[in-house]
Amino acid sequence: MLEIKHLNYSVVEDGNTIDILKDINLKIDDKELVVITGQNGSGKSTLAKILMGIIPATSGKIFLNGKDITDLSITDRARLGIAYAFQQPTVFKGLTVKDLIDIATGDTNTVASACDYLSRVGLCAREYINREVNSKLSGGELKRIELALLLARGAELNICDEPEAGIDLWSFDALVNLFQNEKRTFVVISHQRKLIEIASKVILMEKGKIKKVGTFGQMSECMQPLACDKLEGV
Amino acid sequence: MESKTLTEQEKSLLQKISDLHEIPQVGVFNIRRNGKLMARNVDNEINIVSKKDKDGIDIIVKDNTKNKSVHIPVLLSQEGFEDMVYNDFYIGDNCDVLIVAGCGIHNASAKKSRHNGIHSFHIGNNSHVKYVERHLGTGKNKAKRILDPVTSVEIKKNSIFEMETVQLSGVSSAKRITKAVVGEGSSLIINEKILTENSAHATTNFEVVLAGDNSKVDVVSHAVAKDKSKQNFVSKVIGKAKCFGHVECDGILCEQAQISSTPQIIAQNRDASLVHEAAIGKISQDQQNKLMTMGLTAQEAEKAIINGFLK
Numbered sequence A: 001m002l003e004i005k006h007l008n009y010s011v012v013e014d015g016n017t018i019d020i021l022k023d024i025n026l027k028i029d030d031k032e033l034v035v036i037t038g039q040n041g042s043g044k045s046t047l048a049k050i051l052m053g054i055i056p057a058t059s060g061k062i063f064l065n066g067k068d069i070t071d072l073s074i075t076d077r078a079r080l081g082i083a084y085a086f087q088q089p090t091v092f093k094g095l096t097v098k099d100l101i102d103i104a105t106g107d108t109n110t111v112a113s114a115c116d117y118l119s120r121v122g123l124c125a126r127e128y129i130n131r132e133v134n135s136k137l138s139g140g141e142l143k144r145i146e147l148a149l150l151l152a153r154g155a156e157l158n159i160c161d162e163p164e165a166g167i168d169l170w171s172f173d174a175l176v177n178l179f180q181n182e183k184r185t186f187v188v189i190s191h192q193r194k195l196i197e198i199a200s201k202v203i204l205m206e207k208g209k210i211k212k213v214g215t216f217g218q219m220s221e222c223m224q225p226l227a228c229d230k231l232e233g234v
Numbered sequence B: 001m002e003s004k005t006l007t008e009q010e011k012s013l014l015q016k017i018s019d020l021h022e023i024p025q026v027g028v029f030n031i032r033r034n035g036k037l038m039a040r041n042v043d044n045e046i047n048i049v050s051k052k053d054k055d056g057i058d059i060i061v062k063d064n065t066k067n068k069s070v071h072i073p074v075l076l077s078q079e080g081f082e083d084m085v086y087n088d089f090y091i092g093d094n095c096d097v098l099i100v101a102g103c104g105i106h107n108a109s110a111k112k113s114r115h116n117g118i119h120s121f122h123i124g125n126n127s128h129v130k131y132v133e134r135h136l137g138t139g140k141n142k143a144k145r146i147l148d149p150v151t152s153v154e155i156k157k158n159s160i161f162e163m164e165t166v167q168l169s170g171v172s173s174a175k176r177i178t179k180a181v182v183g184e185g186s187s188l189i190i191n192e193k194i195l196t197e198n199s200a201h202a203t204t205n206f207e208v209v210l211a212g213d214n215s216k217v218d219v220v221s222h223a224v225a226k227d228k229s230k231q232n233f234v235s236k237v238i239g240k241a242k243c244f245g246h247v248e249c250d251g252i253l254c255e256q257a258q259i260s261s262t263p264q265i266i267a268q269n270r271d272a273s274l275v276h277e278a279a280i281g282k283i284s285q286d287q288q289n290k291l292m293t294m295g296l297t298a299q300e301a302e303k304a305i306i307n308g309f310l311k
């Protein structure tokens, strides 16, 4: 279980303090599929990065299965079972898809086992396994590889920042199935109505705060302006 | 009498620079140790002859020689030895060959060890040559191990010359000069990987003339400078015809190291298209973070990034 208590994040720019996250409180149970949604700039990615330890909280506490992880490094959190798929996947020079899968699983994979992760995200594995993870790959390919690495981690708590971005419509259903079938906890940042509908819990963020938490049904009222404005129906 | 066998140390150097585990039983090769010929084998397509007027060899590859390789490693294991060698390669028409050269120096003494290899390539028409050159030094950090390779390449028509130069650890000073003239329809592809550590210096100087129409050059240099080492990358591409040139210098800086990159592109024909890209900086925080989210420590992540970059 993940618990966030009174989490705040602010930055100082030109002598002015900007509050980016304000008093975030949240509980995520094991094996939940939680979708965080909200307008661009509402603080979703910032919250996710703080959970992974990529940026430090200004104040507040984070607990994983009762253990205070607020001051732990990215590495320590990864080893405790948190995995992360970035909104903008990182590119490398020289490291191949296979190299990264090996790092993700912590040992040397056979071609068959490495390919398995790629097939599950709809990549024709043999074409990709020895490709360098560099900017020559398309945006959608990079997003899929990012997801394959997340699967390869096999973590208990998986944070995915806009996994649907760049994924073509035909593959989107497969992506939805993927989150439903994995019996692990997923915290998915998304603007996609379909994902929001199947979530066990939807967290709506607005201007650095959690505006509402509930199921899609419970949220439909405050989702209305979003539904026409910000959500792309699938 | 000169020993005809390799010491364990020499074997390890040989393996790292040429992938040979021992003196081979078959294939075409020439192994030079401490300034002397140690072993050679030729066949009816590729001949190797010692020069009469100076130290070095001529490697002659007949027309239509395909899918053949030549290994010409140089070992310097005698401390304080200074070696200078001239190698000329004559590659005929319609060939497809792999040439693996390289120099391994072991020196742990106060004396300096040095190898200067002057390599000239004369490449015919419609041939494909891949040339791999690996440089490596072993022994105590402070010992001087110096490598100053000069490579000059002349490519006739419709040929491809691929050069892969790798300088991994242990070379304290290196000055590399590479000059090429690329003829009509021919391509020169250079991949350079250099790692410097401690107080090492490495200078790389490329000068490529694109002389014929539809000639091409593509230089990609990946440099990692650690500790207090310094690297200097200078490249000059002259386009005299309808041609395409691309030079990319990418550097990763660690600790107090320094890298400088000086591009020069000179177009002397209105159909010449020349590009130079250079990026130098410390290890990418995003890359490091990504690997840490997959369980590596910051140090392990740095190592994986650098190993990949130099692979």
Ligand SMILES: Nc1ncnc2c1ncn2[C@@H]1O[C@H](COP(=O)(O)OP(=O)(O)OP(=O)(O)O)[C@@H](O)[C@H]1O
Pocket: A011, A013, A018, A020, A038, A039, A040, A041, A042, A043, A044, A045, A046, A047, A087
């Ligand atoms: N270091 C920083 N300095 C200044 N502003 C920042 C910093 N980090 C984040 N912000 C601001 O905080 C806000 C939240 O950013 P965040 O990336 O978390 O948004 P998001 O909800 O993920 O948006 P999107 O849907 O576009 O991905 C934005 O307005 C952003 O500009």
Ligand SMILES: [Mg+2]
Pocket: A044, A045, A046, A087, A161
């Ligand atoms: Mg975001």
